[in-house]
Amino acid sequence: MPSDQTLSHPAAMLQQARRIVVKVGSSLVTNEGRGLDEQAIGEWCRQLAALRAEGREVIMVSSGAVAEGMKRLGWQTRPRELNELQAAAAVGQMGLAQMYETKLRENGLASAQVLLTHADLADRERYLNGRSTLVTLLELGVLPVINENDTVVNDEIKFGDNDTLGALVANLVEADLLVILTDQKGLFSADPRKHPDATLVAVGQAGDPALEAMAGGAGSAVGTGGMLTKILAAKRAAGSGASTVIAWGREPDALLRLVQGEVVGTVLVAPTQKLQARKQWMKDHLKLHGSVVVDAGAAAMLQQGGKSLLPIGMTEVQGEFRRGEVIAVRNPEGVEIARGLANYSSYEARQLCRKPSSQFEALLGYSAEPEMVHRDNMVLSR
Template structure:
């Protein structure tokens, strides 16, 4: 654990409803202020931090005067709409106190399943980080029901870690971490300080219900750790009220349970790109572009493209071939086939003039490119 978090440069932090709302009493200004102070300290240390925060429904229940969590989906969605206002306002206020900007980002799982929306979300989040702004992400519960049905944003935290290629996911909860059994019932239960994410035995250990405020539980956190490991991010599950927990973790202190990713970040992403995505089209590139991709590790720019084959959309996976028909690479297209034909052989500086807009300066960014 000492090295994993100490070396992490991009970190996704997820906090659950019971922590954010002090067991459903409403947004906990002191707790959020504490996390914001720590995130500012991490930013000052040269790290990038994204916050995935639950709590909108619980805050909405308080504002609406509801003592118990309703069961009707439309009422839960209404509570989320009301509560999100207070949640965003609190993060903005507390981050601003430490000289940090914030941005509210509401996502759905569908946003991350659709390739074009995936690229749009990724570009937005990376742009916010480049401007030293902390994205505060929540599920868009007003229009979808994933969090309401399945758990306290643990899955969303893992998906965001995948999306931005985070080095680590930190899940702050109302428990110290994972035990081999329920310590309240089994006095022989041992604390799991370090393990390998994805080990089937961990899910057996984690069975159990969530709190009365959120709907998660340790099982959703263990599954989230497995998901995050799919892109090479390790996960820590720790008690959210541990003093200076984020700062101490990044200083190398062992706190909570560490779920080590078995695969390195770069290897995991390349494997995902190579094995699980269907090719939708092809771009043919000149010899100079082949050298840039293979020997220099550069992105594919439009000026290097000589032909566009097939019909594809932004976010689709396309093949990259040389003039001699050799398969050079594959990757996620930043432009649809019709747009790619218009900007082929043109410098990136002319994309806006040709198309009337610019998604990215590259046809395929090197982070989304797998060499053959």
């Protein structure tokens, strides 16, 4: 649980955030539907570049494809037919990607477009593939710009305005902080349009049921997300230990001020720290799909902590599992010493037992991760 001091003074948490997911909504990106706001996008990209220069890793999740497509197609109102929404997204995605690429390049940053659906993050193998891709891009100094793949999804295109996607990406990459930039100053105790005496909630705890009661109300005419989707996104992000900030997207230097420790908008602190949340998820994953047995040397290395499991230390593969599923790691006596996400299926793992990574390509026909289970995806059993 966050301490009372963290809730009262979250400055240290904000300053220490190293991996940050920033989500911006449709009404901001498209200037209330009038077309892509070049100045606003350029301003966010400038701040993102400054964060990168400080050594922080940043991912942008941007709405706006449908709204930009509507503008390019000359549509005045958001269509209801799914095929028309998907067509608008396809048209708008071109301009959206081009704008971010241009503005990031002007600030000295390389960028990559990544289109995701909720199904990509629900499937364990695709989840692991997506994580590997995003982490690799970050390691290469490339800033990923993510949008929901609106041209192929169904229900997702109609709900959420990418707030949920922002939280899922924060979970995926184990972010420290999710920043949701919106057209509102933050969460208020009541709808300020109806209650002039409503006050801004500066700091709260993500997942607090009282916040959901405060967050009723619909979204803007351009997007589909309301404050409630943002509160629920913060709750979801907290599941992996990420705290959330909900702030006005046109607040001057909002991102830079946040990482300096200033409370901008509403800060929702995650109830558990990132490492604790991940370990708890692994420990609670009761349905193990199989296991690998390792030799005494590998077992000793793993139990020292901070080491990945390499196939050369494996002696046996038990059960059937796919890439991305949770497996147990057992010592020569059969005792579970760790569990984690498998980088290879059971069929592939059997071929890799006792083999160095230099032989993987010859054995499998391709070369992927050198580890069977990466240390970041493993928790030791106690």
